[in-house]
Amino acid sequence: MVQKIVDTANHLAGYAAKAAGVKVVAAYPITPQTSVVEKIADLVESGEMDAEFIRVESEHSAMVACIGAAATGVRTFTATSAHGLALMHEALHWASGSRLPIVMAVVNRAMGAPWSIWPDLSDSLSQRDTGWIQFYCADNQEVFDTILQAYKLCEDERVFLPAMVCLEGFILSHTYAPAEIPDQAKIDDFLPEYKSGWVLDVNKPCSHANLVSPEWYMEFRYMIQEAMENAKRLIPQIDKEYGKRFGHEYGGLVEKYRCDGADLVLLTMGTMGSDAKLAVDKLRKEGLKVGSARVRVFRPFPVEEIVKLAASSRMLVTMDRHISFGMEGFLGSEVKASVYGQEDRPLFAGFIAGLGGRDVTAETIEKVAKKSLKMLDAGRVEKETEWVDLRE
Amino acid sequence: MASVPKKRGDLPLTPLSYPTEGSMGKTGSWRIFRPEVNYSKCTKCTICWVFCPDAAITRQQDDSPKIDYDYCKGCGVCANECPVKAIAMVREEE
Amino acid sequence: MGGFEGVKDMVTMKELPKEEYLLKGHAACAGCGPAVSLRMLFKALGNKVFLVVPACCTTVIQGPYPFTAFGVPLQNILFESTGAAASGVVAALRQRKMNDITVVGWAGDGGTADIGIQALSGAAERGTNFIYICYDNEAYGNTGMQRSGLTPYGAWTTTTPSGKRERKKDMPMIMAAHKIPYVATACTSFPLDFVNKVRKAKDIQGTKYIHLLAPCPTGWRCDTSKTIEMGRLAVQTGLFVLFEVENGKFKFSSPSDRLADKSKRKPVTDYFSGQGRFRGLTGEDLARIEKWVDEDWDQYRKLASECL
Numbered sequence: 199m200v201q202k203i204v205d206t207a208n209h210l211a212g213y214a215a216k217a218a219g220v221k222v223v224a225a226y227p228i229t230p231q232t233s234v235v236e237k238i239a240d241l242v243e244s245g246e247m248d249a250e251f252i253r254v255e256s257e258h259s260a261m262v263a264c265i266g267a268a269a270t271g272v273r274t275f276t277a278t279s280a281h282g283l284a285l286m287h288e289a290l291h292w293a294s295g296s297r298l299p300i301v302m303a304v305v306n307r308a309m310g311a312p313w314s315i316w317p318d319l320s321d322s323l324s325q326r327d328t329g330w331i332q333f334y335c336a337d338n339q340e341v342f343d344t345i346l347q348a349y350k351l352c353e354d355e356r357v358f359l360p361a362m363v364c365l366e367g368f369i370l371s372h373t374y375a376p377a378e379i380p381d382q383a384k385i386d387d388f389l390p391e392y393k394s395g396w397v398l399d400v401n402k403p404c405s406h407a408n409l410v411s412p413e414w415y416m417e418f419r420y421m422i423q424e425a426m427e428n429a430k431r432l433i434p435q436i437d438k439e440y441g442k443r444f445g446h447e448y449g450g451l452v453e454k455y456r457c458d459g460a461d462l463v464l465l466t467m468g469t470m471g472s473d474a475k476l477a478v479d480k481l482r483k484e485g486l487k488v489g490s491a492r493v494r495v496f497r498p499f500p501v502e503e504i505v506k507l508a509a510s511s512r513m514l515v516t517m518d519r520h521i522s523f524g525m526e527g528f529l530g531s532e533v534k535a536s537v538y539g540q541e542d543r544p545l546f547a548g549f550i551a552g553l554g555g556r557d558v559t560a561e562t563i564e565k566v567a568k569k570s571l572k573m574l575d576a577g578r579v580e581k582e583t584e585w586v587d588l589r590e
Numbered sequence: 591m592a593s594v595p596k597k598r599g600d601l602p603l604t605p606l607s608y609p610t611e612g613s614m615g616k617t618g619s620w621r622i623f624r625p626e627v628n629y630s631k632c633t634k635c636t637i638c639w640v641f642c643p644d645a646a647i648t649r650q651q652d653d654s655p656k657i658d659y660d661y662c663k664g665c666g667v668c669a670n671e672c673p674v675k676a677i678a679m680v681r682e683e684e
Numbered sequence: 685m686g687g688f689e690g691v692k693d694m695v696t697m698k699e700l701p702k703e704e705y706l707l708k709g710h711a712a713c714a715g716c717g718p719a720v721s722l723r724m725l726f727k728a729l730g731n732k733v734f735l736v737v738p739a740c741c742t743t744v745i746q747g748p749y750p751f752t753a754f755g756v757p758l759q760n761i762l763f764e765s766t767g768a769a770a771s772g773v774v775a776a777l778r779q780r781k782m783n784d785i786t787v788v789g790w791a792g793d794g795g796t797a798d799i800g801i802q803a804l805s806g807a808a809e810r811g812t813n814f815i816y817i818c819y820d821n822e823a824y825g826n827t828g829m830q831r832s833g834l835t836p837y838g839a840w841t842t843t844t845p846s847g848k849r850e851r852k853k854d855m856p857m858i859m860a861a862h863k864i865p866y867v868a869t870a871c872t873s874f875p876l877d878f879v880n881k882v883r884k885a886k887d888i889q890g891t892k893y894i895h896l897l898a899p900c901p902t903g904w905r906c907d908t909s910k911t912i913e914m915g916r917l918a919v920q921t922g923l924f925v926l927f928e929v930e931n932g933k934f935k936f937s938s939p940s941d942r943l944a945d946k947s948k949r950k951p952v953t954d955y956f957s958g959q960g961r962f963r964g965l966t967g968e969d970l971a972r973i974e975k976w977v978d979e980d981w982d983q984y985r986k987l988a989s990e991c992l
Contacts, residue, residue, distance in 0.1 A: 221776065221779040222772060224771070224772060249779070250775040250778065250779060252771050252772065252810065253810065254768060255802060255803070255806030255809070256802060256803075258762075258764065258765060258768070258803075259765055259767070259768030259802070259803050259806055260768075262761060262765035262769045263768045263771045263772035265761070265768035265770070265772060266608075266736065266770065266772025266773040267772035267773065269759055269772075269776075270734070270772070270773045270775075270780070271776060271780060272775075272780060274772075288762055289762060292761070295604065297604040297848060310986070358603060394607055395604070396603055396604060396757060398773070400732050400734075400757060403609060403754070403755055403758075404606045404608050404757060404758070405752035405754055405758040405760065406604065406605055406607075406748055406758065406759050407604065407605055407760040408607050408743065408746045408747070408748065408752055409743070409744070409746075410748070411748055412604075414595065416603065417598045418601065418604070418605060420598070421601065443791075519816065578728055592750045592751045592752070593750065594750060594963030595750065602697065606750075607746065607750050607751055607752040608746075608751070609707055609709065609752055609753070609754060609755040610709075610751040610752065611707045611709050612707075612708070612710055612713040612746050613707065613709055613710055613711065613746065613747030613751035613753040614710060615709065615750075616709065617708075617710075617711075620714060635697070637697065640724075640725075640875050641796075641912050643706065643712060643715060643716045643719035643720045644708050644712070644719065645704045645706055645708045645723055649702055651889075653698065658789065659711045660709070663714035663715075665715035665908040665909060666715070666791075667715035667720075667908070667911050667912055670909040670910065670912070672883075672907040679909070
C-alpha cells in the first residue's frame with residue numbers, strides 16, 4: 199500500500215530510516231535537524247520502528263556509536279547539521295576508513311562564527327574529502343527516496359562506503375509537501391538484509407584498524423577511491439531501478455533539464471536546482487538557449503557528466519551555495535577541474551549565492567543566466583567568481 | 591592466522607589484523623638480562639606466571655614455570671616477585 | 685571458554701585459567717603493568733569479549749597490521765569516544781540478540797579522565813551495559829608520558845618537568861556520582877582482587893566502572909622489575925585505596941580494609957623514593973600529600989561506616 203502524506207523532509211528522513219529497517223540510531227539534536235531525531239524517537243517508542251535510539255551526548259559520539267553498531271553488524275542511521283557535522287569530522291574519516299555503510303541525513307546549515315541557523319551548503323561541502331558519498335536533494339520526496347537508494351548503494355560489496363544525504367535546512371527540512379511512502383514489502387524487496395564487508399566476531403577474532411605502516415596505507419586508501427569509482431557507476435543504475443519499482447527517479451548523478459541544444463548550462467545543487475528549472479523555462483520562452491543541470495551527487499564527482507555538458511554547450515555557469523575562503527565555491531572548482539583536460543573547453547563563470555539562507559529565487563537565477571549570456575556574447579568572462587546580490 | 595599481504599589484491603577491505611604470537615617479532619632480542627629458574631628452589635607457587643607482562647612464562651602441568659626466551663623481554667618482574675628468590679637475572683652474553 | 689556463572693570468587697592464583705588471550709611477543713614495554721592486567725582481564729572473562737580500545741598504549745601493544753597480539757575481537761576507536769563506541773556495540777549486540785558477549789571499554793588516562801570523559805559520562809548516564817576499565821598509569825603513555833588529569837601531585841612528566849601542581853582527578857568518585865550499579869578500584873599488583881571484581885561486574889546489568897592502577901616503569905622512572913612492587917606500595921601506603929561502591933554502598937577491599945588505621949600504613953616515602961618521577965618532591969610537597977591522604981581516608985572511613 200502506497201501511503202500518500204503531506205510532511206516535512208525531516209519527518210520523511212525519519213520514515214526512510216524506519217522503512218530501511220535501521221536497527222540502531224545514534225543522534226544528537228541540532229537546529230534544523232531536530233525534528234528528524236524527534237520523529238525517530240516517536241517511532242521507536244511507539245514500537246512502529248523496531249530499533250534502538252541511543253540518545254548520545256554529542257555529535258562526535260553519535261557518529262562513533264554508529265561506527266560501533268555498524269562494526270557489530272547492524273544497519274545504522276544518524277542525522278546532523280553544520281556544527282554537529284563539523285564536530286564529527288574526525289569520526290567521518292574513521293567511518294569511511296572502516297568501510298562501514300552508515301547513512302546520515304545532513305540538514306544543511308551555515309557555519310559560524312557568527313551563529314546562523316539558515317541554509318547553505320558549506321557544512322557538508324567542507325567534508326568532501328572524508329570519503330563519504332554525498333547526495334544533494336531538491337525536494338522532500340527525493341530525501342526519502344535517496345536514503346533508501348543510499349543504503350542499497352553503500353551496502354553493495356563494490357562500494358561499502360558511508361553516505362550523507364543532504365537537504366537544505368528550513369527550505370526542505372521544515373516545509374510540508376506531498377510525498378509518497380511506498381509499500382513496505384516492495385521496499386524490503388528492493389533493500390535486502392543488512393550486509394557489511396566485515397564484522398566483529400568472537401569466532402574469528404581480529405583487531406580492526408590497528409597501526410598500518412607506510413607499506414600498505416596507500417593501498418587501503420586507493421581501495422576507497424576504487425569504491426567511489428564503483429559508486430559512480432552504480433548510482434545511476436540504482437536510481438533507474440528505484441524509478442522502475444517506485445515511480446521516482448532523479449537523473450542519477452546529474453539531473454539535466456532542457457540541456458539539449460543549450461548554449462549555456464546553469465549548474466546548481468540542492469533546491470536551487472528546482473528554481474533553476476523555472477528560470478530556464480522563462481528564458482527558453484524568450485528564445486534564450488539555456489539549460490540547467492542539478493548536480494545530485496557531489497562525491498563521487500560526476501566528472502564524465504560534466505565533460506559531456508561541456509562538450510555540448512558553449513558556456514558552463516555554476517552557482518555555489520558555498521565559499522571556500524581564499525578560492526571559490528567547490529562546485530565551480532570541480533566543474534573546472536573536470537573540464538580542464540578537454541581540448542575544447544567552454545567559457546566558465548562561477549557565482550556565489552544564497553549563503554546563510556539568503557534567498558535564491560528563479561528571478562535571481564534568471565538574472566545570473568542573463569549576465570552570463572552577455573559574457574558569452576562578448577566571448578569573455580570579466581570575473582571568474584562573482585557574489586550574487588551582495589549588498590554594498 | 592595472520593597472513594602477510596604480498597599484493598594489493600591480498601588486502602582486506604579495511605585493516606583487519608589476526609591474532610599472532612610474536613606480533614612485534616622475537617621480542618626476546620630486547621633483553622639485556624635473562625631470568626634463570628632454579629627449579630630445586632621453585633615452590634611452584636605460579637606467582638611468576640601471573641605477573642609476567644608478556645605471557646612469556648607458561649604454567650606447566652606441575653605448575654612450574656617454563657620461560658619462552660624467544661619472547662621474554664628480561665624485565666625482571668618474575669625475579670623480583672618470586673617469594674623464594676628462585677629466579678636470578680643473568681646478564682646475556684653477546 | 686565462556687563465563688563463570690555460579691562460580692565463586694577465585695581465592696588462589698592456581699584457579700586462574702591457563703589460556704592466554706594476550707599473546708606473547710607483543711609491543712608493550714618491558715615490565716608493562718597494563719599488560720599484566722590485560723592478561724588477567726581475559727582470565728576473568730574468557731574470550732567472549734568485544735574490546736573497545738581508544739588511542740592509548742594498548743593501541744600500540746596490539747602490534748602493526750596484519751598482526752595483533754589480541755585473541756578477542758577488538759575495535760580500535762577515536763581517542764575521546766570509548767563510551768560512545770561501546771554504546772553502539774552494545775545496542776547492536778542487543779538487536780542481534782547476542783547476549784553472551786561482554787563488551788569491555790579498555791582505556792588509559794586520557795581516554796577516561798580528560799578527552800574521553802564526556803563519552804564515558806554519557807554512556808554511564810544512559811546505563812550502557814558494559815564494563816569500563818581505566819588502566820591508570822598516571823600519564824599519557826602512548827605519546828611519551830605527558831601529564832594527564834590522573835597524574836598525581838608532584839609527579840614529573842614531560843609536560844610537567846618540575847612536577848604537577850594539580851591533584852589527581854578522582855575518577856572513581858566521579859563515576860560513583862553517576863549512580864551506576866558498580867564502581868571499583870583495583871591494582872595490577874592485586875590480580876585476584878581485579879579478576880574477582882571483573883567477574884562480579886560481568887554479572888551486573890548496567891554500566892560498571894573499574895579504576896585500575898597499572899604501574900608503568902617507563903613513565904614512573906623505576907626499574908622494569910619493580911612494576912608489581914610499586915603497585916603494592918601504592919596500596920600499602922594508602923595512596924591508592926582498594927574499594928567497591930556497589931549500588932551506592934561503599935566497601936573497602938583487602939588489604940585497604942586494614943589500612944584505615946594510619947599506623948598500619950607504610951610511609952609514603954617508601955613509595956616515592958622508588959620512582960624517579962617523584963625526585964622533585966619537596967618537604968612541603970610531602971606534607972601536603974600526607975595531609976591529603978589523611979583527609980581522603982577520613983572520607984572513605986565515613987563512607988564505609990555509613991554503609992555498614
